[in-house]
Amino acid sequence: MSKTLCLLIILISSYSMASDNLNIQVIDDLNTQSIHAVDNVYKISKCMIDLEIAGMSGSKEYIKLYNKFYDEIIHYINIYSKNKEVYENAYLSNVPVTWRTTIDANKLPVDILIGRLLEITSDMEMRYVGDVFARNRTTIPESAGLDAYNTARCFLFIK
Known part of the structure; x- marks a missing residue:
């Protein structure tokens, strides 16, 4: 009887540890x-801004990027606001602090x-495009936006 009881206790405790590990995972x-x-x-938002700089804000690529951006950001905001773990680990992402705040x-x-x-994102990306792709110019040409879009490999987000 005691062997059966011990075996039962070991089985229950191992199940409990396994379920805890599963929750952590x-x-x-x-x-x-x-x-x-x-x-x-x-990254998608930066690609959208690059297309805006390039004067292509009404293009099919821009609309596809926006739809993808909208769906993903809604999902993230919902998880971020409801899940304490995601909220606490948000600093691990590459997103600027201003987004999180x-x-x-x-x-x-x-x-x-x-x-x-x-x-x-627009403020930061315009500064970046101006500094990198339109250095020593008073205005940012549309070609700089297109160069930034191509350099960032934004086509990977359009499917």
């Missing part, structure tokens, strides 16, 4: 997926939040 996978997703969203401080509708995130 699921949380880690969710963190990794959300960090990867928000990094992709940030804007998401944290947001009390307005999601569409306004998305506009703010794109505005932040």
Whole structure:
């Protein structure tokens, strides 16, 4: 009887440890997926700004990028606001701190939040494109936006 009881206790404790490990794995996978997703969203937003600089904001590529951006950012905002683990590990992403603070401080509708995130990205990306692709010029030519778009390999996000 005692052998059976010991075996039962060992079986229950091993099941408990396995389920705890499974929960940790699921949380880690969710963190990794959300960090990867928000990094992709940030890259997509930069590609959108590059197309805007290039004067192609109404193109098919831009619309596809925007739709992908919108779907991914909505998903990330929902996970970020509801999951404590994702919130605590957000600093591991390549997203600027201003994105995270804007998401944290947001009390307005999601569409306004998305506009703010794109505005932040626009400021940074225009500075980058001006410094790298239009050095020593007073204005940024459309060709610089196209060069930035091609250099960033944005075509990978359009499928």
